[in-house]
Amino acid sequence: NAGVTQTPKFRVLKTGQSMTLLCAQDMNHEYMYWYRQDPGMGLRLIHYSVGEGTTAKGEVPDGYNVSRLKKQNFLLGLESAAPSQTSVYFCASIPRQGGITGELPGELFFGEGSRLTVL
Amino acid sequence: GQSLEQPSEVTAVEGAIVQINCTYQTSGFYGLSWYQQHDGGAPTFLSYNALDGLEETGRFSSFLSRSDSYGYLLLQELQMKDSASYFCAVRANGGATNKLIFGTGTLLAVQP
Numbered sequence: 479n480a481g482v483t484q485t486p487k488f489r490v491l492k493t494g495q496s497m498t499l500l501c502a503q504d505m506n507h508e509y510m511y512w513y514r515q516d517p518g519m520g521l522r523l524i525h526y527s528v529g530e531g532t533t534a535k536g537e538v539p540d541g542y543n544v545s546r547l548k549k550q551n552f553l554l555g556l557e558s559a560a561p562s563q564t565s566v567y568f569c570a571s572i573p574r575q576g577g578i579t580g581e582l583p584g585e586l587f588f589g590e591g592s593r594l595t596v597l
Numbered sequence: 598g599q600s601l602e603q604p605s606e607v608t609a610v611e612g613a614i615v616q617i618n619c620t621y622q623t624s625g626f627y628g629l630s631w632y633q634q635h636d637g638g639a640p641t642f643l644s645y646n647a648l649d650g651l652e653e654t655g656r657f658s659s660f661l662s663r664s665d666s667y668g669y670l671l672l673q674e675l676q677m678k679d680s681a682s683y684f685c686a687v688r689a690n691g692g693a694t695n696k697l698i699f700g701t702g703t704l705l706a707v708q709p
Contacts, residue, residue: 490626518605520699521686523697523699568639585645586630586686587642588639588640591637591638591639
């Protein structure tokens with residue numbers, strides 16, 4: 479059982495380049511989230527999804543797009559990377575509250591993170 | 598909007614007890630969670646409170662007062678390995694969807 483897997487784990491981009499981060503979970507969780515973490519800023523929510531085919535904006539959505547075409551995958555795209563997007567990106571998932579999987583409703587399952595540097 | 602406040606840094610000695618506070622403002626409150634993060638690693642879940650009161654899990658306890666929009670994480674018998682960042686997080690319902698918003702984190706330094 480792999481849990482939540484993020485790819486790639488490291489990436490260096492030049493300003494203006496585009497890229498996609500992939501998050502895959504094998505726990506059949508309904509909700510998935512993308513966060514970025516910068517020093518002293520904690521975890522800030524970029525976008526999230528409450529189910530296949532649905533996405534919503536979080537706290538800091540500008541410059542990012544997301545898609546949830548399959549329940550197990552949540553993609554985060556940077557159309558034109560900027561140095562301000564240098565960060566560590568974390569994906570997380572959680573079952574629907576009151577679901578049958580047994581996890582506590584407050585327990586987010588995180589991936590290992592993806593370190594992105596934009597030059 | 599939603600916001601959470603917690604102290605930026607706390608220092609304590611090995612074997613002591615430390616309390617990390619968290620105050621929040623949110624709508625449609627479901628519960629308060631706590632996460633631990635060691636440098637460079639993924640956050641890991643510690644505890645969750647949906648109702649008022651104290652939840653105990655080994656050396657860690659978490660408390661919630663919904664009327665005061667306040668909670669805390671209590672760490673007992675501190676060990677060096679407890680040196681990490683601790684985040685409170687609110688699961689709130691904004692517009693029939695579930696957002697999980699995190700505080701800025703508290704860096705705990707445990708000294709010998």
